[in-house]
Amino acid sequence: MSKEEKKVNRRDFLFTASYTVGAVGLGAVVWPLVDQMNPDKAQQALATTEVDISQVEPGKSITVLWRGKPVFLKRRTEDEIEEARAVKMDDLPDPQRDEDRVKEGKDEWLVMLGVCTHLGCVPLKNKGDYKGWFCPCHGSHYDVSGRIRKGPAPKNMEIPKFEFVDNNTIKIG
Amino acid sequence: MSDHEYTPKSKVGKWFNDRLPLLTLGAHLTDYPTPKNLNYWWTFGGILTFCLITQIVTGIVLAMHYVAHADLAFASVEHIMRNVNYGWLIRYIHSNGASMFFLAVYIHIFRSLFYGSYKSPREVIWIIGLMIYLLMMAAAFMGYVLPWGQMSFWGATVITNLFSAIPLVGESITTWLWGAYSVDNPTLNRFFSLHYLIPFLILGLVVLHIWALHVPGNNNPVGIDIKKPSKDTVPFHPYITIKDAFALLMFMIIFAGFVFFSPNVLGHSDNYIPANPLVTPAHIVPEWYLLPFYAILRSVPDKLGGVILMFGSIFILFVLPWLDTSKVRSAVFRPIYRQFFWIFVLDVLMLGYMGAMPAEGIYLVLARVGTIYYFLHFLVVLPVVGFLEKTDPIPLSISEPVLSAGAELSLAKKENGKI
Amino acid sequence: MEKFSFSKIICVILIFLIPNIIQSAEQTDPIKVNWSFKGLTGKFDRASLQRGFQVYKEVCSSCHSMQYLSYRNLGEPGGPEFSEKEVKAIAASIEIEDGPDSQGEMFTRPGRPSDRFKSPYPNVNASIAANGGAYPPDMSVLVKARPGGSDYIYSVLVGYEDPPVGMVLDDGVYYNKYMIGNKIKMSAPLAEGIVEYADGTETSVEQMAKDVTTFLSWAAEPELEERHKTGVKVIIYLVLLTILVYLSMKKIWSRVDSEI
Numbered sequence: 070m071s072k073e074e075k076k077v078n079r080r081d082f083l084f085t086a087s088y089t090v091g092a093v094g095l096g097a098v099v100w101p102l103v104d105q106m107n108p109d110k111a112q113q114a115l116a117t118t119e120v121d122i123s124q125v126e127p128g129k130s131i132t133v134l135w136r137g138k139p140v141f142l143k144r145r146t147e148d149e150i151e152e153a154r155a156v157k158m159d160d161l162p163d164p165q166r167d168e169d170r171v172k173e174g175k176d177e178w179l180v181m182l183g184v185c186t187h188l189g190c191v192p193l194k195n196k197g198d199y200k201g202w203f204c205p206c207h208g209s210h211y212d213v214s215g216r217i218r219k220g221p222a223p224k225n226m227e228i229p230k231f232e233f234v235d236n237n238t239i240k241i242g
Numbered sequence: 243m244s245d246h247e248y249t250p251k252s253k254v255g256k257w258f259n260d261r262l263p264l265l266t267l268g269a270h271l272t273d274y275p276t277p278k279n280l281n282y283w284w285t286f287g288g289i290l291t292f293c294l295i296t297q298i299v300t301g302i303v304l305a306m307h308y309v310a311h312a313d314l315a316f317a318s319v320e321h322i323m324r325n326v327n328y329g330w331l332i333r334y335i336h337s338n339g340a341s342m343f344f345l346a347v348y349i350h351i352f353r354s355l356f357y358g359s360y361k362s363p364r365e366v367i368w369i370i371g372l373m374i375y376l377l378m379m380a381a382a383f384m385g386y387v388l389p390w391g392q393m394s395f396w397g398a399t400v401i402t403n404l405f406s407a408i409p410l411v412g413e414s415i416t417t418w419l420w421g422a423y424s425v426d427n428p429t430l431n432r433f434f435s436l437h438y439l440i441p442f443l444i445l446g447l448v449v450l451h452i453w454a455l456h457v458p459g460n461n462n463p464v465g466i467d468i469k470k471p472s473k474d475t476v477p478f479h480p481y482i483t484i485k486d487a488f489a490l491l492m493f494m495i496i497f498a499g500f501v502f503f504s505p506n507v508l509g510h511s512d513n514y515i516p517a518n519p520l521v522t523p524a525h526i527v528p529e530w531y532l533l534p535f536y537a538i539l540r541s542v543p544d545k546l547g548g549v550i551l552m553f554g555s556i557f558i559l560f561v562l563p564w565l566d567t568s569k570v571r572s573a574v575f576r577p578i579y580r581q582f583f584w585i586f587v588l589d590v591l592m593l594g595y596m597g598a599m600p601a602e603g604i605y606l607v608l609a610r611v612g613t614i615y616y617f618l619h620f621l622v623v624l625p626v627v628g629f630l631e632k633t634d635p636i637p638l639s640i641s642e643p644v645l646s647a648g649a650e651l652s653l654a655k656k657e658n659g660k661i
Numbered sequence: 662m663e664k665f666s667f668s669k670i671i672c673v674i675l676i677f678l679i680p681n682i683i684q685s686a687e688q689t690d691p692i693k694v695n696w697s698f699k700g701l702t703g704k705f706d707r708a709s710l711q712r713g714f715q716v717y718k719e720v721c722s723s724c725h726s727m728q729y730l731s732y733r734n735l736g737e738p739g740g741p742e743f744s745e746k747e748v749k750a751i752a753a754s755i756e757i758e759d760g761p762d763s764q765g766e767m768f769t770r771p772g773r774p775s776d777r778f779k780s781p782y783p784n785v786n787a788s789i790a791a792n793g794g795a796y797p798p799d800m801s802v803l804v805k806a807r808p809g810g811s812d813y814i815y816s817v818l819v820g821y822e823d824p825p826v827g828m829v830l831d832d833g834v835y836y837n838k839y840m841i842g843n844k845i846k847m848s849a850p851l852a853e854g855i856v857e858y859a860d861g862t863e864t865s866v867e868q869m870a871k872d873v874t875t876f877l878s879w880a881a882e883p884e885l886e887e888r889h890k891t892g893v894k895v896i897i898y899l900v901l902l903t904i905l906v907y908l909s910m911k912k913i914w915s916r917v918d919s920e921i
Contacts, residue, residue, distance in 0.1 A: 083912060087905040094898060101328035105303055109325040114733045114775040121763070278917055320729040320801065323884065330884040331891070476917055484910045491903040498899060502892025503701060506805060514806035514881075515798070 117242035135241045139183035153214040163225045167214040181215045187222035275475035277462035279640045283353040285489030293343040300336040310434035312427040315390035316516045334505040341508045344531035358571030359461040365563040367454045374447045381440040384433040391513030398425045407546040465572025474640040533597030540601040541609040567628030575634040691809045691816035710741035713876025726780035729801035733774035739886035793833045795846035804881035811878045818870035821849040
């Protein structure tokens with residue numbers, strides 16, 4: 070390698086190094102500007118919600134707000150549970166047993182996010198072809214277990230993390 | 243705008259460029275012939291562009307989290323500092339960025355004063371620059387109000403009350419500015435709106451500032467006109483870009499020092515006390531970059547007179563190109579002006595210092611002397627020195643900076659006449 | 662050739678610093694404490710933060726609010742770093758008013774980590790009325806809101822003295838050597854043994870003042886440790902890039918017969 074070539078190589082290396090290091094820095098600057106739009110620490114630590122369910126009669130439901138979204142708490146009748154469990158898996162677009170959607174021994178309580186899995190509207194209760202929920206936005210029908218049966222929604226309504234604190238209190242989150 | 247016709251190599255590029263000549267503009271900016279003798283004081287234009295972009299980007303981010311309401315503003319700033327991801331970093335960059343912006347703009351302005359960059363044919367560049375400076379002060383003042391601390395509130399009260407000095411309509415104007423009977427929630431809301439608007443006005447003026455610069459080209463430390471392109475010039479890229487980048491990085495190291503290791507040293511601790519309309523802080527001072535004007539305001543024992551003099555101290559700069567009667571630009575060749583330049587720098591610094599001190603005793607006396615000298619500099623020193631001063635011999639071109647002793651000034655002047 | 666020179670500017674700056682130095686010497690300077698969190702790599706002393714929180718909880722919090730802090734902050738990195746369990750226990754020991762419930766009534770419940778620190782008074786007027794006309798300031802950002810910062814807060818806490826001969830103080834006003842104006846409406850809050858530290862640290866006034874000031878310094882700047890750590894990295898990075906760009910610049914300008 071001649072002297073001249075070595076010189077050129079060193080120059081190229083310098084420029085490449087400068088550009089690379091500069092680009093890395095620019096990338097590092099972009100991250101805080103992006104991350105600031107993610108949920109902040111107060112949002113992340115948002116309180117769990119405790120719900121008093123002692124006043125809910127069988128067949129009735131209440132709606133509470135959790136993380137800015139409605140949560141349906143429905144106390145189902147024996148008939149409704151039976152109906153939900155009689156459904157064949159083949160009839161479900163998103164097959165899931167009703168037993169897997171409730172807490173064992175507390176089968177009457179259906180706790181789910183009241184958000185249509187299509188585009189996020191809140192479905193209406195006791196409406197639709199399956200006596201469960203019906204989303205008026207684009208016509209999705211859910212059954213008494215909150216499973217999608219008909220319409221554009223792809224999935225069953227989501228079950229949030231929850232637990233029974235005692236017989237009268239449910240803690241969501 | 244461009245000195246030569248640029249034709250893109252690719253077909254697509256040509257198709258696009260024929261319809262919107264962005265590529266021609268890009269080529270103009272990269273090839274732009276720049277005097278090769280520019281020193282580091284000329285890098286502050288690039289640094290200021292960086293400051294403006296930094297303020298706009300961090301400001302847009304902060305506006306996503308800030309709440310412009312008298313009851314919530316202080317708390318929302320604390321929310322940014324404590325909860326928002328990297329909120330503390332973004333806010334400290336923005337608040338210290340304002341100070342760095344002014345530091346850079348003052349160096350930029352004093353560079354222009356020293357090397358005579360405001361003189362013909364660059365008067366319009368100078369005037370646009372002053373408009374940018376005025377808008378910067380407005381933006382900085384309104385931005386300082388937004389955290390709604392004690393200094394925010396009382397600073398806003400004092401500055402808006404300046405307008406009440408106007409005869410007859412002053413009171414009405416002040417009330418109109420407030421949208422209430424004191425600085426209050428409506429005031430905060432409109433300040434937020436304007437604080438968001440002004441940077442974009444500045445951005446527009448910056449484009450005009452650079453456009454106007456590219457017509458005659460850069461001044462340079464020698465202050466003579468140069469042929470472009472010639473052996474006295476280099477293309478803007480890569481020569482000036484790399485030099486600007488180097489200077490910018492040095493600037494960023496200082497900037498980072500403030501942001502990470504003393505983020506509050508340029509602020510005032512009283513602004514971490516929530517605004518209280520019932521209690522005025524013992525010692526109200528504006529941010530450091532406004533102190534000289536504050537000193538001028540307080541040095542006049544008359545309300546209206548103080549306001550007039552303070553605004554006058556800025557507006558006098560607009561006619562500076564016509565107050566300076568010397569045809570020679572650079573102070574390098576003006577032995578008398580050079581001395582006065584440094585006296586003027588000292589005077590402004592002294593005024594700044596007096597602005598931070600209580601307006602009493604020796605401070606007030608010195609502030610008055612400083613104020614009088616400030617105006618004397620422009621109204622008497624500059625016109626008179628221009629006539630009386632015997633300037634040093636000026637080189638004919640940058641390439642031969644050292645001039646033989648016998649060269650004639652008239653030759654240089656003849657050179658000046660050319661483009 | 663006359664240049665727009667650095668040396669002149671430095672001279673000018675020095676001239677202006679001198680009166681500053683002289684002036685600050687005239688006041689009663691706060692005691693300079695050698696805080697662990699000062700300096701480029703300063704960090705908080707965890708044990709001191711935890712003790713300081715105890716002092717705040719048992720002494721200060723009966724009058725002073727800290728409304729911008731949440732209990733969860735006590736477990737976050739860079740702070741006292743109590744364990745998750747401890748944070749939950751601390752929060753649960755406080756009765757928080759919540760509501761309205763489904764009947765429209767307000768109710769109290771044990772605190773949760775996401776709750777804000779409970780304020781001792783429902784509003785500012787109540788705190789003024791309960792404290793003889795003096796408003797005990799919120800302590801969330803108190804350290805940043807006082808010139809002198811941590812040193813000043815510490816100094817005031819240990820600065821209670823008998824008034825000089827001849828000085829008459831009203832009822833409820835106390836003499837403090839470091840307080841601006843020397844008069845303070847808060848009686849000396851700390852006395853030896855007023856709290857009992859679990860780790861057996863002696864509970865002298867100085868020790869408690871140091872601990873609680875450390876705690877307040879963290880409360881005002883919870884980002885301090887992350888800021889220092891990031892800052893060191895950023896400066897190292899910038900210096901490195903500056904060197905690279907400087908060398909590149911030298912190379913590029915070597916093509917032209919001009920000094921840079």
